[in-house]
Amino acid sequence: GQNIDQPTEMTATEGAIVQINCTYQTSGFNGLFWYQQHAGEAPTFLSYNVLDGLEEKGRFSSFLSRSKGYSYLLLKELQMKDSASYLCAGLDSNYQLIWGAGTKLIIKP
Amino acid sequence: DGGITQSPKYLFRKEGQNVTLSCEQNLNHDAMYWYRQDPGQGLRLIYYSQIVNDFQKGDIAEGYSVSREKKESFPLTVTSAQKNPTAFYLCASSGLADYNEQFFGPGTRLTVL
Numbered sequence A: 001g002q003n004i005d006q007p008t009e010m011t012a013t014e015g016a017i018v019q020i021n022c023t024y025q026t027s028g029f030n031g032l033f034w035y036q037q038h039a040g041e042a043p044t045f046l047s048y049n050v051l052d053g054l055e056e057k058g059r060f061s062s063f064l065s066r067s068k069g070y071s072y073l074l075l076k077e078l079q080m081k082d083s084a085s086y087l088c089a090g091l092d093s094n095y096q097l098i099w100g101a102g103t104k105l106i107i108k109p
Numbered sequence B: 001d002g003g004i005t006q007s008p009k010y011l012f013r014k015e016g017q018n019v020t021l022s023c024e025q026n027l028n029h030d031a032m033y034w035y036r037q038d039p040g041q042g043l044r045l046i047y048y049s050q051i052v053n054d055f056q057k058g059d060i061a062e063g064y065s066v067s068r069e070k071k072e073s074f075p076l077t078v079t080s081a082q083k084n085p086t087a088f089y090l091c092a093s094s095g096l097a098d099y100n101e102q103f104f105g106p107g108t109r110l111t112v113l
Helices: none
Strands: A003-005 A009-013 A018-025 A032-037 A044-049 A053-057 A060-065 A070-075 A084-091 A097-099 A103-108 B004-007 B010-013 B019-025 B031-037 B044-051 B054-057 B064-066 B076-078 B087-094 B108-112
Touching: A003 A084, A003 A097, A009 A018, A018 A032, A018 A084, A018 A103, A032 A060, A032 A070, A044 A053, A044 A060, A044 A070, A070 A084, B004 B087, B010 B019, B019 B031, B019 B087, B019 B108, B044 B064, B076 B087
Parallel strands: A009 A103, B010 B108
Antiparallel strands: A003 A018, A018 A070, A032 A044, A032 A084, A053 A060, A060 A070, A084 A097, A084 A103, B004 B019, B019 B076, B031 B044, B031 B087, B044 B054, B064 B076, B087 B108
């Protein structure tokens, strides 16, 4: 079966760094997405990885290891506005997104 | 401004009534999707469409119906056959390239009383 696993909730301090992990099992693999979703709002795109390695975009970076079925999202210099849920989603062989349940990130001052 | 609109933001219905959720996009995307989101769960695909007048069932299509008469529009009807319709419904669209980043509408929160 297809499955995306990520922690339910994480807590971090403003100004610090946090890493949100995601492991995936999909039928075929055509890439991995990270989205941010504030409570009651639509998810917004953060990153897409299809090759192994680290992709950096400002304060956010995303890493992929295809051999390990593993990805992480790294958030640096945390701000209060980063409090949100972070959704990991794998793109399967039919180019359908398989979504994780999301990691709720709580930022404390 | 290009984007996806969903209306209404909040919707209340009595049990046993059908209700239609609107989704419109002006991004010229070929593909459109409907998801359901429940607390503590990931997005679950209800229906998707890659071309006008054609659509496919997702993982949880029972109790729902859709139409795709225009490229811009993909309305979702929640029928009385859906046993637990109270949820947050998200519409999304994307191109058909391999890298199909999905863009989401603001969502409709449906509460069935």
